[in-house]
Amino acid sequence: MGMDIFIIALLIFIGLVMVILEVFFLPGITIAGISAVLFFVGAVFYAFMQLGEFAGYITIAVSVIVTIVGIVIFIRSRSLDRMALKTTIDSVAPTLVSDQIKVGDEGVTLSRLNPMGSVLINDVTVEARTREDFIDEDTPVVVEKVDRTTVIVQKKENEK
Template identity: 45%
Template structure:
């Protein structure tokens, strides 16, 4: 009987530890979570096979211990040492907000295949070639401005 209780306690303690590891340290569904649920099911089934009263006591005790450990881990400051505390305050600027208009001229800074970098009105922007691939340092003219791309074509096509 004492050996049965020791086995039940071992199975449930391992289950609680594995499930808490899954929740707090391992992202997604991993072997720790699956193993924790298998150990918990095995411990509870083994407890009920040893006796109904032992099964009830084991089930209630394991739920209480898990709940107390969960609340304690949530309230402890141990996670503040490993938590990411960086705020991201940047935003993506729309090409329309840069003041670039159709007809403006510029030069490609990288190869547009079909998207690359270009300098238009002294501003480096993400540019997209209208039809063909454009090499670096090709003079371009703005055809239209989308939300985050400036559509360009080679300047000599305009003339």
């Protein structure tokens, strides 16, 4: 009798591990999900066959309770915090170019333009693009064309 309870408990435990794997690590219907169902069914079947009808129903109830409690404990544990992605995105979508920037305005590159990068023109930081191969950082530039979301620049004449 003690070995039968141990086998049932082991099958339920393995089924719980498979459910946690399926829900949190392997989304979709995978081997872990199918295995979880098989382990739970195996535990219930074993209980019905070896210990009787009452033990089978108890095994069903225990399986449901253990699964719910196991998932709740796993969610509340620090395990998910350690695995969670904590990267913040500090970039922004391109915005419309300020009306302050006109063709012929001068500025300086804040990053290397290869062919795109950031430029400071009239105290406004904007995305800029060059038709040349690249322009190094901290290079004086002149606005050649203004698009809706980017500015096309070239090196200042005396810098070429």
